[in-house]
Structures are given as structure tokens and as C-alpha cells.
Amino acid sequence: MRRNPERLAWVVLLTSFFTCVSLAVAVPLGIRHYILYASVGQNVTLEVQRRPLRVTLAGRGEPVAIAEDRADIPEHTIVATDSTAGRLVMHAPHAGGHVIATLQIYDNTEIVLSSARSPRFSASRLPHKVALEVRAGRVRISVSSDDGRSTIVEVHTPHGTATLTEGSYAVEVNQQATHVTVREGLASLTGETGSTIRLSAAERGIIGDDGLTTGPLPAARNLLINGDFAAPLEEDWVSYSKDIQVEGESGGEVQRTEIEGRPVVVITRRGVGHAETGISQQLDTDIRDFSFLQLHLLLRIEEHNVPVCGSLGSECPVMIRIDYKDSNGADQQWLQGFYSLPDTSTPGNPPFCVTCTIRNDHLQVPEDTWYTYESPNLIPLLSQDDRTPTVVKSITVYASGHTYQSMIAEVELIGQE
Structure with missing residues (x-):
């Protein structure tokens, strides 16, 4: 190479050229990818309805008794009830902080807030996402959109997974099965075997301990009209x-x-x-x-x-x-x-x-x-x-x-x- 300086010059020139082209392409793509896919944690609050709640905050091994409402609940927090009750409220992390999902926790229930993430930038088309684990008991989940951005809630149980879109749902978990009832909205239930069913409003489904799904089955119906006051x-x-x-x-x-x-x-x-x-x-x-x-x-x-x-x-x-x-x-x-x-x-x-x-x-x-x-x-x-x-x-x-x-x-x- 030293005996042929022209070849060395061409190698340096071509290497610099391809490096420049690579950076010119990779840097904008990297920035675009970050803008479209970067996420930030949602603002999650815990409301105490019947005190106290047993709460294990992320990174702390021992549960503590919570008797007052608490803000800034971190991901991987465990909430358990006996004869008590509470509610998790997920707010969008941006200005205004609209409520995008709520989780009503009834008695004798244990849940884990696995994650609660939203797109960092408004240019992203990704939805708000909440992942929950319901280990036992009964919860009621309300899912809302936020200024045109949809919300998806994934509920993991010992028997399978329920994916919920905008609407209102009841989930009950016992040793034998997971029961999901759709008041309003659409839900997808997937058992451990991969068996999947889709549920619409006024339908319910079951994921058994064998990993198989059953449904759609008729659900109980609401006798009232406009009970959520969405209409005038x-x-x-x-x-x-x-x-x-x-x-x-x-x-x-x-x-x-x-x-x-x-x-x-x-x-x-x-x-x-x-x-x-x-x-x-x-x-x-x-x-x-x-x-x-x-x-x-x-x-x-x-x-x-x-x-x-x-x-x-x-x-x-x-x-x-x-x-x-x-x-x-x-x-x-x-x-x-x-x-x-x-x-x-x-x-x-x-x-x-x-x-x-x-x-x-x-x-x-x-x-x-x-x-x-x-x-x-x-x-x-x-x-x-x-x-x-x-x-x-x-x-x-x-x-x-x-x-x-x-x-x-x-x-x-x-x-x-």
C-alpha cells in the first residue's frame, strides 16, 4: 500500500464517501425511528376506596398498607385486596393528562401493573398501551381513547391473555378459568394453547385451565339506556x-x-x-x-x-x-x-x-x-x-x-x- 499511494488515496476516499453516505441515511432514519417508537411512562394513581390496600411497590420486596390515595405508581407494582377495594387510574403523560384506562379492583383480588406506556412524541401512530396481570379475583376495566389515539390493554392471567380495546369489561380469575365479559367494545381472548376467540358487546368468553377458549357466549345485558351519560x-x-x-x-x-x-x-x-x-x-x-x-x-x-x-x-x-x-x-x-x-x-x-x-x-x-x-x-x-x-x-x-x-x-x- 505504501508503494502505491494512489491506491491508498482511493481507499481513504471511498471509505470516507461510504461512511458519509451511511451517516446521511442512518442518522435521519435513527431519529425517525426514535420519534415514532420512543415511549414514556403514563401517570398512574391509586385510589383507596376501602382501606387499607396491600401494595408492593416496584423494587421493594415487602408489601405495605396503603390507606390514602397515592400518585406516581411505578410499573411492576403489586396491589392486593382482602375485604378492601381500590382503583388504578392511568393518565396520558402529556398536557391535559386525560384518563385512558381505569382498573377497578374488587375484594380478594391480586393484580400486577406490568407496564403503562405511551408514545413520547405526538407524531407517533402507536397506541397507548397498558399491560396488567390478574393473578386472582375480579376487576372491571374501562378503556378510553385520547384525542384520536387509541388505547390497548393487555390482561394476562394464569390461563391466557385478553386484549381489550376502547370499551368496558369485567374479568374474573379463579383456579379453574378466566371469565371475560364485554359490556362495550371488542376483546380478543387467547389461551395457553393458542386457541383464540373474539368477543363483541354483550358477549362473554372463558379461558379454561386446559388453555382452551370457550365462546362467544351471551352475556348479561344492561337494562338502562345511556347509563354512562355519553349522550345528552x-x-x-x-x-x-x-x-x-x-x-x-x-x-x-x-x-x-x-x-x-x-x-x-x-x-x-x-x-x-x-x-x-x-x-x-x-x-x-x-x-x-x-x-x-x-x-x-x-x-x-x-x-x-x-x-x-x-x-x-x-x-x-x-x-x-x-x-x-x-x-x-x-x-x-x-x-x-x-x-x-x-x-x-x-x-x-x-x-x-x-x-x-x-x-x-x-x-x-x-x-x-x-x-x-x-x-x-x-x-x-x-x-x-x-x-x-x-x-x-x-x-x-x-x-x-x-x-x-x-x-x-x-x-x-x-x-x-
Whole structure:
């Protein structure tokens, strides 16, 4: 090479040329790849609904008891419940922080937040992605889009994987199988053997311990219309205020708005003396052949100034009433109340509605926190003296008392024949 300087010059020149061309191509491609595929962690918060939750944070071996809401939950965190309950909320990491997924964790459940990632740059076409592991128990998952960007949630269980798109889902895991029910949306279930089924709204599927999938099967149906308040309230619900005790005082107001990127109904009143404010939907649904009926409610109590639910147990900041007919044709009612302000006096206000035929204990919920309620099967509870329910006439959600502010995000009455 030293004896032939021209050859050396050509080698240096060509090497430099190809290096320059390679860099000219590789650097823009590398930048483009980074912009399109780089990801960043989502903002995940843990809401405590019934305390305490057993939480094992990533990198820490021992679980700790969490009694208050907590932000910045890292990936690989384990949340376990016994007779407690909580909710994980995934927010988009960019300005605005819209809620893109929620995970309601019921009692006797253990889950792992495996990952929660979103594209770092708006130019990326990739979806938001959340990966969860449900080891045992029951969860309810809501998946939302964010300014045109879709969200995909992968749920891994001991039996297989469920891939969920925008919608609402219930997942239950026991030793024998994984059960997935689609309220709204589309889901894909894959067993350990590779067997796959696809589910649409009002369908359910099962992944057995043999890795095989079963379905689609008919799911229980929601008897209510617009129970998530996605459509204008007046299309399916009737707002009202009544029983204003003091003349000239406000009867309260009902307003549909958006909180955390989702539609909610806010029931508000500031006044003296009693009043009732709420929404009602007429159903007139025959349930004679139903074997299962369950009420689902997502609520939040901001404030109220009557301890518990008043001296007669009838002034709760959130009350839900089901009006129905029994097999004798008689009109009946079933009520459930919720409150956040306890009564420290003695003997104190009663924990149930004194004037009601069915005296369910009111439930105390944390103030200023979303709380999910799911009733037991109502068919046995509505069957009084062997008089079974025949027709659900209406459902009413309301606040009662003096001053109150409450929010309702979901109301479902799930029935199955």
C-alpha cells in the first residue's frame, strides 16, 4: 500500500464517501425511528376506596398498607385486596393528562401493573398501551381513547391473555378459568394453547385451565339506556327537584359535565331545610324469567352537611331507588344509600332508612374519591314473602338533604335470564 499511494488515496476516499453516505441515511432514519417508537411512562394513581390496600411497590420486596390515595405508581407494582377495594387510574403523560384506562379492583383480588406506556412524541401512530396481570379475583376495566389515539390493554392471567380495546369489561380469575365479559367494545381472548376467540358487546368468553377458549357466549345485558351519560342527559333521563321544605330555597340542580375526560352527572344543592334532587329513567322491563339482576354504580361524594343520612335515614348525598312490581301486582321499592360524613353524636342518626320496607344499611364511602358499588344478586333480595319481582318500573339516582354535591359516572342494571 505504501508503494502505491494512489491506491491508498482511493481507499481513504471511498471509505470516507461510504461512511458519509451511511451517516446521511442512518442518522435521519435513527431519529425517525426514535420519534415514532420512543415511549414514556403514563401517570398512574391509586385510589383507596376501602382501606387499607396491600401494595408492593416496584423494587421493594415487602408489601405495605396503603390507606390514602397515592400518585406516581411505578410499573411492576403489586396491589392486593382482602375485604378492601381500590382503583388504578392511568393518565396520558402529556398536557391535559386525560384518563385512558381505569382498573377497578374488587375484594380478594391480586393484580400486577406490568407496564403503562405511551408514545413520547405526538407524531407517533402507536397506541397507548397498558399491560396488567390478574393473578386472582375480579376487576372491571374501562378503556378510553385520547384525542384520536387509541388505547390497548393487555390482561394476562394464569390461563391466557385478553386484549381489550376502547370499551368496558369485567374479568374474573379463579383456579379453574378466566371469565371475560364485554359490556362495550371488542376483546380478543387467547389461551395457553393458542386457541383464540373474539368477543363483541354483550358477549362473554372463558379461558379454561386446559388453555382452551370457550365462546362467544351471551352475556348479561344492561337494562338502562345511556347509563354512562355519553349522550345528552335529557334523551333518556328525567331530571327533577322536589320536596323543598323552606319556601324560596333552592331545589338543587343536575348538570352533565366532564371530569377527568369522562361524562358525569353532578348533583348539587346549597340551602336550608330539606330538598331532593336527582335523575330518573322509566324502564317497565319484564324480569319474570330473570335469574340474575345486579346494580352497578360509580359515584363520588364531594360534600354533605347532614351526618350519615339524617334522623330518618332518608337524606343521603347519594341514594339509588329501584321501583318494581311483585307477583301480586303490588308496587315495591328497593333503596341503597351512600354517605361520607359520619355522626359522632350519641345515639346518632340511624344507619338505614327508617321508613323503608327494605332496610339496607347505608354504606360509608371515602369523601372526594370515586367509589364503585356492585350489589349482590337482587332477585332473592326483591323476593319478599315468596312474592317475586315481575317488572322493573324505573330507577332513580338522587341526593337528599340540605347541602350536598355528588357525582355519578356509571349506572347499570345488569340482568340475565
